[in-house]
Amino acid sequence: MKTRSLQPPALKTDLTVLCVSLILLAAVCNPPVFSQTREPTVSPCKVGVRAPAFGFWTWAANSQVKVFILAAHFKTEEIPVLLAPLESWNAVAEASSxxxxxxxxxxxxEPQYCENCLTIMRGKVYEKKTRHATKLQAYSVHADQIISYAEVVIDPIITNPEALKNAMVHELGHNFGLLDCFSCKDRSTVMNQFKVINFSNGMEAPTACDISQVKAAYEELKTHVRPSPMVAKVMVDEGEEPVDDDTPTVIPLP
Ligand SMILES: [Zn+2]
Structure with a gap:
């Protein structure tokens, strides 16, 4: 006698329902991806947070700047320390445009007052209130922000070679239109404040945000050249305090 294994109709229906349920459950547990997750757009180089503002003294685009050192002001072993930051900025000349x-x-x-000349020297420029011990002094033949020649003045208070290097990297930032950024986060920019005078702040080269700000500064230069910082200073109200503590000054005509 042939035996047939027959499943009762009721059970068949139950299995069908179970299978459909499992498929639905799988769909819920592994929903198909219809769109990519979008991160909120946050600028990584927000001015005042991770990036300095720009708009001050600037060497003309593609300038070949001749750098001199006042020999009597520095020890022999300090010369390579002063020169290293020049290379750090040279290395980003293309990236910053x-x-x-x-x-x-x-x-x-003595300081050299020739076109596209920069002299590095010592001088009493330390300001206790701001802990700034360096200064950029510049002159523009057209009374605009384009530097004709300049001096980087470093206070004798800076003797630590690392601090000296940090100071030079910072001052060269002022040569590209960057302003101080005391509110910027640590290590986000070379334009940050020096927390302790004559101690290293670990900044030996321009950061990504410094480079992007210099790029923006030179982009602006293509269409608009600002007046020299000193001319701009005269244009503001008498009672208005300058925001920048070490606003670069103008070298008087020799
Ligand atoms: Zn500064």
Missing amino acids: SGVKFTYAGSVS
């Missing part, structure tokens, strides 16, 4: 390159032109006995 400034095209500005510094070339060491030797030691001198």
Whole structure:
């Protein structure tokens, strides 16, 4: 006798329902991806947080700047320390689109007032309130923000080689239009405040945000050249305090 295994109709229906249920459950547990998750757009180089503002003294795009050091002001072992930051900024000349390159032109006995000349020297410029011990002094033949020649003045209070290097990297930032950013986060920019004078702040080269701000500064230069910082200063109200503590000053005509 043939035996047939027959499933009762009721059970068949139950299995069908179970299968459909399982498929639905799988769909709920593994929903198909219809769109990619979008991160909120946050600028990584927000001015005042991770990036300095720009708009001050600037070497003309693609300048070849000759750099001199007042030999009598520095020890022999300090010379390479002063020159290293020039290379750090040279290394980002293309990335920042400034095209500005510094070339060491030797030691001198007095500041050099020639076109595209920068002299590094010592001088009493330390301000206790701001802990700034360096200053950029510049002159523009057209009374605009484009530097004709300049001096980086470093206070004798800075003797630590690392602090000296940090100070030079910072001052060169002022050579590209960058302003101080005391509210910026640590290590986000070389334009940050020095917390302790004559101690290293660990900043030896421009950051990604510094580079992007210099790029923005040179982009602006293509269409708009600002007046020199000193001319701009005269234009503001008498009672208005300058925001920048070490606003670069103008070298008087020799
Ligand atoms: Zn500064």
